[in-house]
Amino acid sequence: MKETALIPHLFRTEYRKICSVLCFLFGIEHIQTAEDIVSDTFLTAAETWSVKGIPENPVAWLYTVAKNKTKNFLKHNAVFEQKLSQQIRLDSQLHQDEVDLDLSDKNINDSQLAMMFTICDPAISKQAQISLALNLLCGFGVQEIADGFLTGKDTVYKRLKRAKEKLKERGIKIQQPKRSEINERLETVLTALYLLFSEGYYSVSNDATLRKDVCAEAMRLNYLLIENKITDVPAVNALFSLICFHASRFGARTGESGEAILYQDQDETLWDRTLIEQGIYYLNRASKGEKLTKYHLEAAIAYWHTHKQDSMEKWENILQLYNNLLILEYSPIVAMNRTFALAKAVGKQEAIKAAEKLGLNDNHLYFSLLGNLYMDVDDQKALQHFHTAIDLATTWADKKMIEKSIKKIMGQLG
Amino acid sequence: MNEFLLIFRRAFKSPEDQPSPEMLQDSIKQWQDWFGGIAAQDRLVRPLQRWDIDGVIVGAEGNVINGPYAEIKESIGGLILIRAKDYAEAAEIAKGCPILALGGNVEIRMAV
Numbered sequence: 001m002k003e004t005a006l007i008p009h010l011f012r013t014e015y016r017k018i019c020s021v022l023c024f025l026f027g028i029e030h031i032q033t034a035e036d037i038v039s040d041t042f043l044t045a046a047e048t049w050s051v052k053g054i055p056e057n058p059v060a061w062l063y064t065v066a067k068n069k070t071k072n073f074l075k076h077n078a079v080f081e082q083k084l085s086q087q088i089r090l091d092s093q094l095h096q097d098e099v100d101l102d103l104s105d106k107n108i109n110d111s112q113l114a115m116m117f118t119i120c121d122p123a124i125s126k127q128a129q130i131s132l133a134l135n136l137l138c139g140f141g142v143q144e145i146a147d148g149f150l151t152g153k154d155t156v157y158k159r160l161k162r163a164k165e166k167l168k169e170r171g172i173k174i175q176q177p178k179r180s181e182i183n184e185r186l187e188t189v190l191t192a193l194y195l196l197f198s199e200g201y202y203s204v205s206n207d208a209t210l211r212k213d214v215c216a217e218a219m220r221l222n223y224l225l226i227e228n229k230i231t232d233v234p235a236v237n238a239l240f241s242l243i244c245f246h247a248s249r250f251g252a253r254t255g256e257s258g259e260a261i262l263y264q265d266q267d268e269t270l271w272d273r274t275l276i277e278q279g280i281y282y283l284n285r286a287s288k289g290e291k292l293t294k295y296h297l298e299a300a301i302a303y304w305h306t307h308k309q310d311s312m313e314k315w316e317n318i319l320q321l322y323n324n325l326l327i328l329e330y331s332p333i334v335a336m337n338r339t340f341a342l343a344k345a346v347g348k349q350e351a352i353k354a355a356e357k358l359g360l361n362d363n364h365l366y367f368s369l370l371g372n373l374y375m376d377v378d379d380q381k382a383l384q385h386f387h388t389a390i391d392l393a394t395t396w397a398d399k400k401m402i403e404k405s406i407k408k409i410m411g412q413l414g
Numbered sequence: 415m416n417e418f419l420l421i422f423r424r425a426f427k428s429p430e431d432q433p434s435p436e437m438l439q440d441s442i443k444q445w446q447d448w449f450g451g452i453a454a455q456d457r458l459v460r461p462l463q464r465w466d467i468d469g470v471i472v473g474a475e476g477n478v479i480n481g482p483y484a485e486i487k488e489s490i491g492g493l494i495l496i497r498a499k500d501y502a503e504a505a506e507i508a509k510g511c512p513i514l515a516l517g518g519n520v521e522i523r524m525a526v
Contacts, residue, residue, distance in 0.1 A: 316443075319447070319450070320443070320446055320450075322450065323446045323447065323449060323450025323453070324446070324450075326450055326453035326454055326458075327449055327450065327453045327458065327461055327462055328461060330453060330454075330456045330458070332456075334454075335453075335454040335455070335456070338450055338454050339454065342447075354451055354454065357451075357454075357455050358454060358455060359455070
């Protein structure tokens with residue numbers, strides 16, 4: 001790897017590790033200090049490597065420098081030293097005069113897990129939780145987060161700053177989750193991971209690589225929870241299964257020019273079989289215990305979608321799963337998906353009746369759904385709905401997809 | 415939007431009057447689809463609650479009878495809370511209730 005590509009690469013993989021370990025060591029009130037030390041480490045790397053060349057083991061080099069910078073920092077900050085180092089020494093049972101930074105795989109994973117539970121504090125908005133996770137746990141820069149959210153750098157910067165202040169204010173300890181806290185905190189953590197994945201999967205951003213990276217990060221963090229005995233609960237496995245099934249279609253869901261390809265038009269040979277198998281494995285692993293979560297239902301729906309072939313059994317199962325999902329928690333998207341499944345399971349007439357009761361009149365997807373249902377039933381009405389949909393759609397990819405349907409009908413009408 | 419209580423009642427003359435497991439299996443899908451349709455309109459006020467089919471009844475003399483069938487012709491099969499504009503709209507939703515096909519009825523009460 002060339003030097004120009006190496007540093008961004010290492011920044012992505014190593015920044016978050018060193019940062020988590022430092023936060024874990026220092027405590028939540030010193031996130032800024034932790035970040036400064038890591039940034040400084042990378043700055044030193046860039047300067048030194050451009051003069052002396054890339055060291056044999058760049059990661060080990062970064063770790064050594066980070067360790068030394070931490071020691072120096074503690075030495076030169078008497079107040080910090082007095083208040084904190086003593087505590088650190090007590091906690092880590094290290095020698096009196098040495099604070100060592102433990103950058104072993106185990107401690108990195110432990111730190112990341114602890115940080116995950118800290119970031120997902122209910123006092124912090126969902127959007128800020130995701131931004132924090134992307135920033136601190138996944139090593140994404142402010143610019144990348146802004147690109148992902150299609151928002152300005154300043155907005156993200158302010159959002160992160162406010163969230164970090166709030167964490168500091170709340171004085172939450174960064175520690176491994178205890179068994180007793182799992183139930184109350186895990187739900188927030190899972191929601192954040194779910195949103196993190198969705199952010200990458202459904203993002204309106206055109207940067208495909210960035211989106212894929214976000215999804216991969218959500219998967220990695222989800223897997224950390226599976227690896228830890230305490231957090232390895234059914235819901236965690238269900239979410240992982242769901243993510244695997246969705247991710248398996250990554251390569252098939254966008255066309256050459258970046259336009260979205262609908263499920264029924266996808267080339268299933270592009271679906272990743274390994275990820276599908278993995279999804280099935282973790283869905284089985286999730287199928288124990290009493291509690292049926294929305295992740296179980298959504299994973300089961302995604303499982304049925306890995307069968308490309310339409311069948312009564314497939315759509316009847318999907319319909320019942322959507323029914324249960326809606327009963328558990330309403331969402332417009334799920335309501336529309338349920339109506340689509342109803343059309344497949346019992347026919348378009350019944351589904352049109354149900355669809356017209358949904359009344360989601362400001363949603364372009366709703367009119368696309370109506371357009372699809374009316375197709376071949378009443379093509380004029382279908383066209384009307386697609387035209388409303390295109391007026392309401394805001395992104396290029398959405399408009400492009402609706403245009404396809406309009407062209408299809410026009411072609412049939414001659 | 416107002417909240418409405420929908421109470422499903424059916425005449426159970428005796429425990430033998432219970433639907434067979436096969437009939438239950440058939441009606442599960444109808445109920446699921448009906449509930450799903452209400453939930454899809456965001457009209458379900460709270461998640462469904464399952465109720466024990468037997469229950470006990472306390473009589474006027476303080477006597478406790480097992481099961482609701484002994485003295486009363488009709489018993490509650492279940493109840494849900496929905497959102498609707500008015501009684502007419504609530505009744506429209508209730509018309510899809512599978513209990514009607516089993517000879518039962520739906521009582522509707524608006525929360526005031």
